[in-house]
Amino acid sequence: MKTLINTDCQSNNIFHQWEPRSKLLAFTLLLFSFAMVKSIELAVFMLVICSVIFFLSGIPFRNLLKRWKIPAVLVLVTGTMLLFLSEGHLLASAGPFKITREGLIGFTLITSRVMSIITLIVILFETTPLLTIITAMRNLGLPRILADMTLFTLRYLYTLHWQLEQMKTAMVLRGFAGNKISSWKEYAILIGGIMVRSFDQSERVYRALAVRGYGFEQNYIPCMSWSRKDKTLCYSFAVLALMISSIQIYLNMPGV
Amino acid sequence: MSDNEMLLRISNISFAYKQDRMILDNLSLNVSRGEKIGVLGPNGAGKTSLFLIIAGVEKPSSGEVYLNNKLILPGSFNTELGLVFQDSDDQVFNFSVFEDIAFGPRNMGLSEPEVARRVNEALEVLGIHHLKSRPPHQLSGGEKRLVAIAGGILAMQSQLAIYDEPTSNLDMKYRRKLINFINTYNQEAALIASHDLEFILEICSRVILLDQGQIAADGKPRDIMGNGNLMEKHSLEVPHSLRNI
Amino acid sequence: MHIPDGMLSAGVCAAGYGLTLVAAGYSIKKINQSGETVRSIPKASLLTAAFFAASLIHIPVPPTSVHLILNGLLGAILGYFAFPAILVALFLQAVMFGHGGLTTLGINAVIMGLPAMVSSFIYCRFSNPQYNPIRHSIVGFVSGSIGIALSVVLFVVILINFIPSNINADTEKIAIYAGALGHIPLVIIEGIITALVLNYLKQVKPEILETKL
Known part of the structure; x- marks a missing residue:
């Protein structure tokens, strides 16, 4: 059975060395802020952040491509429908096909969101063994x-x-x-x-x-302390997430 | 035999899964420190059930088991004994070898450095340190068996080691590795069920023959396994190396 | 029928997680009330793994083939474990194969899991301990097809209402309804296979269906 799980997560890279609980929290916050993006300016910002983080992670591009390919058909079908069937300001037309400004924005938004979110997920799972993520989730209250x-x-x-x-x-x-x-x-x-x-x-x-004592567990929680580097990374991600979401909320306000 | 020498005492155990057939029928057995006992018997003789009762996983319908003079309560966690199951896939459940071996020691409430020390020691003893971070589904049958032994017996530092068909599905290399390990490892006592009679012959100091839930014979390996009539009566064969004696 | 990451707005994703929290919380509470939690966890997990493996099989529907969802069957067999099982399976599916997503995990769990809970209720309520092949087949068929049919309905409702777009509403509806109608054969196949599997289990290993998980 071929899966996308990376069993070799050893590296000295900052993302590999990041304490798993704070890493999971930071990525979750950023993931949800990405899901909020509805404006084209923020989408550009999101893509830039994503590219920087991906570049820093040192993950081969082909690993990212593998994950991008999976929802590609569905996303392209939806995106193309948005592109050609949206109503609004006409930008170009060829026969029955017309492209509107709204259509173009819709297409760009959906593809950039999907690509950015998947990129973050790839970085998280390529730099952390799955077992560590499950343990971290358990420690965070799962x-x-x-x-x-x-x-x-x-x-x-x-x-x-x-x-x-x-x-x-x-x-x-x-x-x-x-x-x-x-x-x-x-x-x-x-x-x-x-x-x-x-x-x-x-x-x-x-x-x-x-x-071997299943059901008699002593509630084992590995006590990994957060180093200064872990905290800095986590807070930076949190600040980015907060920034993106508050800008988007501001842009959603009527009259803006 | 003084109480000090005796590690395991099984008295008048009976057991049935459903009412229809007795799996174990009023069985008694004493095991002293230092003994390695081979448990022989045809399929369905009750070997696995006996082991599960000793380990406190199954509840006997009557009778008692004492380990170190302490009554084994069904459903309790008994850190003094370790059981290696017939199919290692049933036992090696975790997604990494290290985590799997650490499971028992953690449940014993040991500190994390002590858990790590025990796991590493178990891996060293069996020469499988290189498997430490591997997921079990990528291991061969022999490797999985060694991981099961590391987690089931070594890391728990069990006084009584119980092996249920330890050589099944093993190639010659791993079978030999297992023989060397059991012969040299300093556990207080071992119970070993196997159809691999040559294996029993190489390892055990005493053999019991189990059939229809009762002990049909108990004695020295060569005496019992060399007795053609006895072996045949219980659907077993004299091992090849004893045939011309 | 899994919604990938990035297709839905953050609000819908959060609402999905909210509903998932309620459904999983309710299931876990019921499981804990049984008093057999520790013993049931390996049982439910291995059955979940078996479902996961079975859903990878392709069933022939000449001239093509489909792979089954089996959420109705899962509900019938796993009872209160159905929702947690689906949540776990969808998480692993997203991580291992990239199907579905993590921000959309909650909403996908709702789409697959709530119908499984309905199937579970139907099977428990209407299947008789006394085995009657015809009655058992009918109950099995209904559990199987309701599971998948409700999932299709939820999927469509979510797509129509929550995919952010400026598409002409009629065009969008036509496209989505056409997609939904295309799932009717799958609803029938799931019903038939569920009935067949439940009948097989009733004859070969009735404990699986009787065990109160």
Whole structure:
């Protein structure tokens, strides 16, 4: 199973060295302020901030491109609809297609927001191991049920996906083509089969966990203190987020 | 046998999952410090259930288990014993090897430096320090088994080590590594269930033969495993190396 | 049917997180009331992983194929764990595969998770402990198709109302409704597959359906 998870997050870069809880907080604030952007001037500012942070992170551009590609079709379809179907001041027209100022702004806004937000997410996840992020979320108040479920689901997804592939291969080797509507029943059995396996395995996993004291946790919270550098980075991100959101709120006001 | 020498005392244990069939039937067993006991028996003989009861995970329908003269209460966390499960995928649950091995020690309430020290020591003993930051799904079957042993037994510094089919799915290299480890590691006592009879022969000082929830034989490995009639009666075979004795 | 980051305004994202907080909070409260939380967590998690793996399979619908959402089936099987399971699965999907998003995680969880809770209610309320294949199939079909159908409706409502745009309202509505109608075959397929899977489980491993998670 090919995923975008980066398992090698070792580097001396400031983003790699940043304490995970303050990093998560800072990125969350900036992400939401980016989601607020509705004016073209702020969008330009957002793109500049994003480029600077990305440049500082030292992440290869191809990693970013990989993530950008995923929602590209949906974003381009929506963006193109905005571009050609919006009403407003006519800028150009060719046959049935007309481009308005509002359409152009709508297109630019949506694509720049999507690209900037994804860039931030890439920086966060390329510089922090997923497990560290889950632990940081737990320390920031994520309920234990959700943190544990995330961890177990992540771990056993690989095992169960592999088992499902094995079951399917075994069916194919016995002549299962699986390309007709009549094969839905077999697909249902395959899905049911993986449910049964996961259910049985979960009981064994629980026993193995119980032997090592699952449910007797001492509420382990790693005490990583925030260094001056962590604080400076976190506050800078917070100030940027505050700036973007307050400017946008000001611009939203009637009469501005 | 004095109480000091005795590590585990199982008295008159019975167990059934549902009412229909007894898995363990009034079973008693004493284990002394220093013993490595092989547990033989056909599939469904009750080996895994016995281990889960000793570990306090399953509740026996009657009988008691004492470890270090302390009654094992079902549902309790017993830090004196470690259990290595048949399928390492069931056991190695965390998303990094380090975190997985640290799970037991953290639940024991140890300080974080002590947890790290134990994890590193366990990794060193088994020679798997290079796997420290790897996610378990990327490990081979043999590597996963060693991680399970590191987390289940070494890092918890268990006095009683229980292994359920430790050589299943292992290649020769890891099987040999495991034999060397169990032979040299200084645990107080070990219980080892295995169908790999040559493995039992190399490691164990005593063997019990479990069938239909009862101990059918208890003695020296060569005496029991070399007894063709006894082995056959319980759906087992004399190991190859003992056939011409 | 996952909304990517950047498509919705911050207000809608925040509202999505708000609703998610309420739904997840309610589910967690109910789970904790069961007294079996610790034992249920591995069970719910491995089933979530199995659902995740199963949703990657492509089911043939000649001349093409679709991959299933299975939120109705998930609701029927996981009960109170359904909403947390969907939240976790969507988070992992965003992080591991880049589908959906993190600012839109709340709203996506609402789109997929609230219908799963409805399916859960329908299956628990109407499936009989006494196995009757026809009744069980009908209840299974309804749970499966309602799950996905409600998700499509929520998705459409959110798109129509909250995508910031100056598009001619009629054009926009036509496009979105056409997209929604295109999902009708998926609603039927999800219903059928859900009924088939639930019948299989009822015969092979009824404990999965009986376990109060």
